[in-house]
Amino acid sequence: MRQQLWEADGSARTIGAGYRMVEFVSVAFARNANIKQIHTEIYENLLLLRFTRAQYKWFEQASEYSYYTLEPPKDTDLVKWESRGRFRLLR
Template sequence: MKKIISKKSAVILLVLFCLFLIKCTKNDSPKKDTPVEKITKTEEKKNDLKTRLEREIEGIEKDSDLTKSVSSVDGIVIVLALYKVYASNIKEGKESQNIEEQKLAKTLEKKVISSQIKTFPKLRLIYYKLMKEKLWVNDIEVKIIGSTNRTLQFTAGYFASNKNIQETQSTLHEMLLNLRFKQTQYKWYSGDDEFTYYDIESLKDSEIINETL
């Protein structure tokens, strides 16, 4: 007995057959770049790095004071992020096989170091002022110590508790480290000659920031 295939079934079979052919003939292997495309992409990358280095050198020469419009913690974070960008491009340039890019990277490095030496003390001063204003309402006195603003001192009855000192230090540690403070001091009244302190193992202001931090 012959099986009768309806028109609808025939159409379905035809569609499935076509899909099968398409699948079998489709080239699934990824498209490889031709030698010309590879050379073009390499040249674009080189030009991009060279342009970035030149632009950053020009920018830092034109506007060396990165703190002039900083008035908040967010502003401080933006400046720190900018130094990370500088560091990343300096590293890329120094590792480049292109001599011109190496020279540009070294030029940028010198200018960034000079900028950091001027900028970090100002950033620490700005941070101190923000902290002083914020903590004043909680009866916490804040002082900044040293010619380059490397030490923060906190005074309040709140710091009679070692637990409170430890928690405060833990909360502030990352920002203090990024701003390259060297020490924090905690006193529980202003006339106290003794205080608890934490030494902070931060970079020198002249050291290029690690872009992975």
């Protein structure tokens, strides 16, 4: 993801406790439709990586940004991944 953002003059970084938040910065995120499209495309990967929040800024110092709260399984949970970011807890 970071490589693709770099090619599009964007960046990504992980932040917060346990690095559970990911922040994407690109001028493309000035447009809400682009945020929605990108988030939909990478949603499953964000869950697989167990991020709890993804935020999108159109420039680094922006005080306003869009974000999505994610609900991945706990690291200790044994899960079976299904399509579209769904998972089932195995007991």
